[in-house]
Amino acid sequence: MNNPKNPKERNLLKGAMRRVFSRSDLRRKALEKHDIDYQDPERPRVTKWSFCGECGVIEPRYKMEVDHVSPVIKLDEALEDLTWDQLVDRLWCDEANLKPICKECHKRKSKAENKERRRIRSEKS
Numbered sequence: 001m002n003n004p005k006n007p008k009e010r011n012l013l014k015g016a017m018r019r020v021f022s023r024s025d026l027r028r029k030a031l032e033k034h035d036i037d038y039q040d041p042e043r044p045r046v047t048k049w050s051f052c053g054e055c056g057v058i059e060p061r062y063k064m065e066v067d068h069v070s071p072v073i074k075l076d077e078a079l080e081d082l083t084w085d086q087l088v089d090r091l092w093c094d095e096a097n098l099k100p101i102c103k104e105c106h107k108r109k110s111k112a113e114n115k116e117r118r119r120i121r122s123e124k125s
């Protein structure tokens with residue numbers, strides 16, 4: 001197989017895989033773990049509610065994101081260290097590694113992980 005070697009194409013492929021994962025049964029099942037019996041009288045059309053596994057905020061399920069608790073790309077790795085099979089296996093991981101969290105918490109966690117990756121990389125070089 002001719003693997004794309006340039007970073008732009010690799011990142012595009014990673015994004016495409018993440019988008020497929022975002023529509024997967026596994027992700028949906030993980031999201032449903034945080035379904036709660038809740039109704040907001042001011043938002044009667046929203047019937048499915050969920051809570052963030054980090055901060056506990058209650059939000060419509062469609063707004064929740066699914067976090068890979070143990071990150072897809074480990075903190076001391078880069079995308080190019082992984083084969084595509086490994087990337088797929090890490091995305092479609094054990095359901096126990098998937099946690100519904102709100103967008104804000106997901107952003108905060110990813111940012112901290114990326115900062116740590118950069119720190120580790122700068123130490124290596």
Ligand SMILES: [Zn+2]
Binds near residue numbers: 052053055104
């Ligand atoms: Zn949160």
